[in-house]
Amino acid sequence: MDISSVAAVMDWVRDPVGVAKPARPLLADAVRGTVRQLARDAPGRTVEVRVPPFAAVQCIAGPAHTRGTPPNVFETDPLTWLQLATGQVLLDTALADGRVHASGPRVTEMGRWLPVISL
Numbered sequence: 001m002d003i004s005s006v007a008a009v010m011d012w013v014r015d016p017v018g019v020a021k022p023a024r025p026l027l028a029d030a031v032r033g034t035v036r037q038l039a040r041d042a043p044g045r046t047v048e049v050r051v052p053p054f055a056a057v058q059c060i061a062g063p064a065h066t067r068g069t070p071p072n073v074f075e076t077d078p079l080t081w082l083q084l085a086t087g088q089v090l091l092d093t094a095l096a097d098g099r100v101h102a103s104g105p106r107v108t109e110m111g112r113w114l115p116v117i118s119l
Contacts, residue, residue: 003117005029006086010119013082028054031078034085034116042113046106050075060109072104087115 046062
């Protein structure tokens with residue numbers, strides 16, 4: 001994975017209040033790159049990871065989902081995703097704070113795959 005897109009937004013990821021939000025194309029590249037890396041690291045179709053409006057993938061080995069609403073959905077905003085993907089925030093913390101919406105018994109396995117990258 002090319003980490004330059006993530007590196008370009010890391011000041012904001014670390015300090016979203018004190019640093020201006022990155023331009024939409026930079027943010028989109030960082031989110032898409034890290035979500036795609038997760039899908040490569042944890043291949044499968046058991047959990048659907050959604051980071052609207054930029055990305056959605058299925059990952060983690062197990063029963064495949066093919067129609068309707070997936071039984072295991074992990075959804076969060078771009079900032080929280082990038083904080084999780086880079087290890088700035090732990091999954092348990094984001095779940096407890098309500099920054100991640102998780103449904104289904106397999107979603108907790110996401111913690112095994114985070115962070116996605118180290119900077």
